[in-house]
Amino acid sequence: MKLISRINVGLKNNFHVAQSMKVLVTGGAGFIGSHLVDLLVERGDEVTIFDNMSSGRAEFFAHHGENIQFVEGDLLDLAAVKAAMPGTDLVFHLAANPDIRLGTRVTDTDLKQGTIATYNVLESMRCADVKNIAFASSSVVYGEASEMPTPETYGPLFPISLYGASKLGSEALITSWVGTFGLKAWLFRFANIVGARGTHGVIFDFIHKLKADPTRLEVLGNGRQEKSYMEVIDCARAMVHLTESTNDQVNCFNLGTHDTCSVRRIAEIVVEETGFENVSIEYTGGDRGWAGDVPKTMLDPSALFDQGFTPNYDSEGAIRHTASTLIQEIGLP
Amino acid sequence: MKLISRINVGLKNNFHVAQSMKVLVTGGAGFIGSHLVDLLVERGDEVTIFDNMSSGRAEFFAHHGENIQFVEGDLLDLAAVKAAMPGTDLVFHLAANPDIRLGTRVTDTDLKQGTIATYNVLESMRCADVKNIAFASSSVVYGEASEMPTPETYGPLFPISLYGASKLGSEALITSWVGTFGLKAWLFRFANIVGARGTHGVIFDFIHKLKADPTRLEVLGNGRQEKSYMEVIDCARAMVHLTESTNDQVNCFNLGTHDTCSVRRIAEIVVEETGFENVSIEYTGGDRGWAGDVPKTMLDPSALFDQGFTPNYDSEGAIRHTASTLIQEIGLP
Numbered sequence: 329m330k331l332i333s334r335i336n337v338g339l340k341n342n343f344h345v346a347q348s349m350k351v352l353v354t355g356g357a358g359f360i361g362s363h364l365v366d367l368l369v370e371r372g373d374e375v376t377i378f379d380n381m382s383s384g385r386a387e388f389f390a391h392h393g394e395n396i397q398f399v400e401g402d403l404l405d406l407a408a409v410k411a412a413m414p415g416t417d418l419v420f421h422l423a424a425n426p427d428i429r430l431g432t433r434v435t436d437t438d439l440k441q442g443t444i445a446t447y448n449v450l451e452s453m454r455c456a457d458v459k460n461i462a463f464a465s466s467s468v469v470y471g472e473a474s475e476m477p478t479p480e481t482y483g484p485l486f487p488i489s490l491y492g493a494s495k496l497g498s499e500a501l502i503t504s505w506v507g508t509f510g511l512k513a514w515l516f517r518f519a520n521i522v523g524a525r526g527t528h529g530v531i532f533d534f535i536h537k538l539k540a541d542p543t544r545l546e547v548l549g550n551g552r553q554e555k556s557y558m559e560v561i562d563c564a565r566a567m568v569h570l571t572e573s574t575n576d577q578v579n580c581f582n583l584g585t586h587d588t589c590s591v592r593r594i595a596e597i598v599v600e601e602t603g604f605e606n607v608s609i610e611y612t613g614g615d616r617g618w619a620g621d622v623p624k625t626m627l628d629p630s631a632l633f634d635q636g637f638t639p640n641y642d643s644e645g646a647i648r649h650t651a652s653t654l655i656q657e658i659g660l661p
Numbered sequence: 662m663k664l665i666s667r668i669n670v671g672l673k674n675n676f677h678v679a680q681s682m683k684v685l686v687t688g689g690a691g692f693i694g695s696h697l698v699d700l701l702v703e704r705g706d707e708v709t710i711f712d713n714m715s716s717g718r719a720e721f722f723a724h725h726g727e728n729i730q731f732v733e734g735d736l737l738d739l740a741a742v743k744a745a746m747p748g749t750d751l752v753f754h755l756a757a758n759p760d761i762r763l764g765t766r767v768t769d770t771d772l773k774q775g776t777i778a779t780y781n782v783l784e785s786m787r788c789a790d791v792k793n794i795a796f797a798s799s800s801v802v803y804g805e806a807s808e809m810p811t812p813e814t815y816g817p818l819f820p821i822s823l824y825g826a827s828k829l830g831s832e833a834l835i836t837s838w839v840g841t842f843g844l845k846a847w848l849f850r851f852a853n854i855v856g857a858r859g860t861h862g863v864i865f866d867f868i869h870k871l872k873a874d875p876t877r878l879e880v881l882g883n884g885r886q887e888k889s890y891m892e893v894i895d896c897a898r899a900m901v902h903l904t905e906s907t908n909d910q911v912n913c914f915n916l917g918t919h920d921t922c923s924v925r926r927i928a929e930i931v932v933e934e935t936g937f938e939n940v941s942i943e944y945t946g947g948d949r950g951w952a953g954d955v956p957k958t959m960l961d962p963s964a965l966f967d968q969g970f971t972p973n974y975d976s977e978g979a980i981r982h983t984a985s986t987l988i989q990e991i992g993l994p
């Protein structure tokens with residue numbers, strides 16, 4: 329990563345660094361987005377965060393001070409998105425509903441915060457003649473794939489969660505904008521991303537459950553669900569790496585590790601990292617945690633690795649590192 | 662096809678035919694939908710058409726009299742869709758923006774009339790506990806496929822038109838409803854469908870151009886665009902056949918013929934069928950008719966054929982039959 333020394337100015341359109349890129353990060357105050365912002369600022373980009381703060385947090389980007397722009401806005405407010413867009417070189421579109429399970433209760437959550445939000449981003453890009461977008465998609469677009477490890481060319485794509493439908497719907501909107509209006513796009517299909525600043529997900533849930541009751545841990549499903557995990561800074565590094573090293577009209581990559589970790593193993597690791605003893609791990613049963621949960625995902629990350637990228641953590645390493653980090657962030661009695 | 666003699670009543674929920682299926686056809690007043698309605702009525706189903714009459718026509722279903730129910734409503738009116746749903750056994754969801762090119766001018770057309778409309782159908786089904794949906798998808802979900810003939814398992818799916826994005830977005834919503842709420846679904850990826858009652862498309866356009874000026878025919882692109890065509894009654898027959906003969910949770914089929922026809926050949930056939938002589942066929946040039954047009958599609962229909970279905974027309978036969986039929990419908994000087 330090149331480091332460019334920068335003059336802190338804090339005034340929009342008044343940066344003095346030659347050839348720095350102007351980047352807009354939707355969801356930039358959130359879990360993954362804030363780590364990406366850290367890397368982009370380090371690279372010397374002019375970074376604007378666009379976030380509705382529904383799950384983003386000011387402390388995730390406060391350390392950048394006036395080095396970045398922050399726009400508090402909602403992607404469903406098309407005028408606000410349009411206002412933030414002019415002059416942007418590259419949009420990292422990461423904002424979305426982070427809670428997959430919510431889709432089963434309020435069924436238009438992902439349609440709005442996923443698909444329609446992506447439409448608003450693309451339409452704003454078209455109006456402002458912004459040509460590059462990198463999108464946080466997900467391995468859930470593969471649904472219950474019959475081929476594992478699953479490569480990017482896998483089909484058919486039958487997502488089984490409403491969240492997955494919004495990710496595939498967003499991908500499709502993006503490739504249609506490429507084909508119709510000449511955009512360039514990066515589609516990143518994330519494994520389960522874990523790490524510091526996590527605000528949801530299985531490790532986060534387990535720690536909170538153990539904080540409430542250190543004697544037992546209830547696990548949704550039979551614990552045999554098995555997925556690919558990637559550490560969040562590895563994920564952010566991979567996004568930056570791929571937008572620098574690939575340049576097709578559509579660049580689609582799985583972002584993950586070569587292995588998987590079971591929920592049962594995650595429960596054991598989290599318990600180990602808490603230091604609690606004699607914890608009773610109890611399974612609710614069934615092959616999946618909730619309706620729309622994919623019991624097993626194993627991504628083929630070889631296209632990413634072929635671009636010269638190596639993650640610092642494998643799945644189990646990412647889990648253990650995350651458990652240790654989140655226990656510090658959340659705090660235990 | 663079984664024929665069941667029916668008593669004409671015309672009162673909702675007051676049909677006296679044993680074991681007839683209650684079917685809702687969105688877009689049932691349109692080009693493809695009205696042919697499907699003909700077959701469903703012939704089979705003895707209780708048919709309700711739900712159509713906003715934006716491109717549907719009363720004369721396409723008037724011959725059924727009080728044998729069918731007609732609801733004039735818009736799929737973007739969720740309350741209206743919900744009101745039409747109770748008691749339905751199977752939804753044929755065919756309504757959509759029929760004009761692919763419109764998407765490049767009014768960019769939320771397909772998002773609304775495709776993706777969001779499909780969401781409203783699915784949500785209404787969930788609320789009324791309706792469990793079966795058959796959806797008119799399209800070969801455009803394949804984008805510019807590298808594999809031809811293209812099978813249903815092809816990936817990655819990168820549609821290049823906004824219409825294609827709405828079809829893939831709708832498919833994804835449907836499979837997510839299957840995975841989350843236990844629906845059963847048929848996804849029909851249509852070739853270019855042509856035939857009687859056509860209200861748009863290349864043959865329709867050519868005839869209208871020749872009606873206006875019988876001396877010349879302007880063709881968008883270089884005429885080398887080459888696609889699979891299917892005659893509309895073949896298409897409707899295939900939908901009925903597959904919903905009767907397949908029964909997986911997701912049943913995805915290409916609906917097309919084994920061959921293709923070029924736009925150049927279509928122009929020649931249409932001119933032949935008009936009987937006009939010395940027509941100058943002029944090409945605007947370029948490898949596609951408009952931004953988002955896929956220059957070549959060739960579907961693999963073998964999964965359909967393996968289910969025991971045979972179309973009456975191949976691509977060129979469908980074109981010639983359609984040209985002859987539409988010339989009669991449109992009328993020439």
